[in-house]
Amino acid sequence: MNPLPAGRVKCAIVTGGASGIGRALARDLSARGVAVTIADLDEAAGKRVAAEFGLDFAPLDVTDAEAVAALFQRVRQARGRLDFVFNNAGIAIGGATEELSLAHWDKAVDVNLRGVVHGVHAAYPIMLEQGFGHLVNTASMAGLVPAPFMLPYTTTKHAVVGLSLALRAEAAARGVRVSVVCPGFTDTPLLDHANPGLPETEMGRQARSAAVRAQGRLYSVDALSRDILRGVARNQALIVAPASGRMAWRGARMFPAGAVRAAALAVRRLRVSPPDKTDI
Numbered sequence: 106m107n108p109l110p111a112g113r114v115k116c117a118i119v120t121g122g123a124s125g126i127g128r129a130l131a132r133d134l135s136a137r138g139v140a141v142t143i144a145d146l147d148e149a150a151g152k153r154v155a156a157e158f159g160l161d162f163a164p165l166d167v168t169d170a171e172a173v174a175a176l177f178q179r180v181r182q183a184r185g186r187l188d189f190v191f192n193n194a195g196i197a198i199g200g201a202t203e204e205l206s207l208a209h210w211d212k213a214v215d216v217n218l219r220g221v222v223h224g225v226h227a228a229y230p231i232m233l234e235q236g237f238g239h240l241v242n243t244a245s246m247a248g249l250v251p252a253p254f255m256l257p258y259t260t261t262k263h264a265v266v267g268l269s270l271a272l273r274a275e276a277a278a279r280g281v282r283v284s285v286v287c288p289g290f291t292d293t294p295l296l297d298h299a300n301p302g303l304p305e306t307e308m309g310r311q312a313r314s315a316a317v318r319a320q321g322r323l324y325s326v327d328a329l330s331r332d333i334l335r336g337v338a339r340n341q342a343l344i345v346a347p348a349s350g351r352m353a354w355r356g357a358r359m360f361p362a363g364a365v366r367a368a369a370l371a372v373r374r375l376r377v378s379p380p381d382k383t384d385i
């Protein structure tokens with residue numbers, strides 16, 4: 106750990122901090138004077154990011170509940186407090202539902218849902234004891250609107266939204282804050298390695314181009330990090346970005362059946378594969 110005076114400097118843990126959204130959050134929190142520990146499965150990338158921004162790195166697999174609890178206790182002891190936990194680590198699972206094996210479902214649940222549960226289970230008692238702290242769980246727009254061709258992902262992200270909002274209500278009187286982040290498609294390496302360690306699928310291979318076709322333009326990770334930290338500072342329950350995502354979310358709440366029809370139209374468009382380069 107960097108030698109910072111225990112008890113005074115705010116501190117944060119960012120899971121999945123070695124890449125993409127987590128990396129940007131860790132960088133921007135550190136720039137605001139927060140002592141950040143990034144925790145990630147990818148040790149090489151984690152060490153690189155930690156060295157680049159002067160952060161602490163801890164190797165961590167969020168599917169390992171004991172390891173998550175041990176790390177959070179270690180950070181709390183070293184810093185004397187635990188202000189923010191960003192349960193952000195996640196993986197992309199993509200494919201037509203009939204293509205997906207149970208292994209796709211299991212891995213989505215293990216990383217995207219159990220990973221968040223482990224983070225909450227480890228951090229919440231610490232924050233209750235302190236009487237303060239902010240849990241920030243990363244879900245997705247796929248946790249708010251019907252998102253076909255990524256059913257295991259969509260399922261876990263809806264669960265993270267539900268978990269976070271219910272815990273927010275329960276925790277409010279105890280001084281602990283809970284927010285959930287729902288980004289639209291964002292330009293990170295996630296879109297280039299869908300289905301990690303799992304059988305590949307057609308849609309998984311095309312994740313980046315499908316995301317561009319669905320959203321028009323990918324959101325920038327730097328803009329998203331600013332949105333998230335602004336939402337955290339305002340203690341927003343749901344942090345939804347970009348603006349097009351907020352519109353889609355509003356539409357889905359007002360016209361749920363319309364949102365399903367719009368998703369069905371998108372399915373039809375996505376099923377029409379782009380022309381093969383060898384076509385004449």
Ligand SMILES: NC(=O)c1ccc[n+]([C@@H]2O[C@H](COP(=O)([O-])OP(=O)(O)OC[C@H]3O[C@@H](n4cnc5c(N)ncnc54)[C@H](O)[C@@H]3O)[C@@H](O)[C@H]2O)c1
Nearest residue numbers: 121123124125126146147166167194195245290291293295
């Ligand atoms: N990029 C998008 O379009 C997008 C959109 C909505 C939500 N999200 C969510 O944002 C979060 C961050 O995604 P990203 O786009 O920055 O992806 P990313 O792939 O760039 O980064 C994810 C990080 O999580 C780490 N990770 C994966 N499994 C892990 C595990 N078991 N334990 C610990 N670390 C693990 C990876 O090593 C990686 O460093 C994820 O929860 C993702 O579902 C991303």
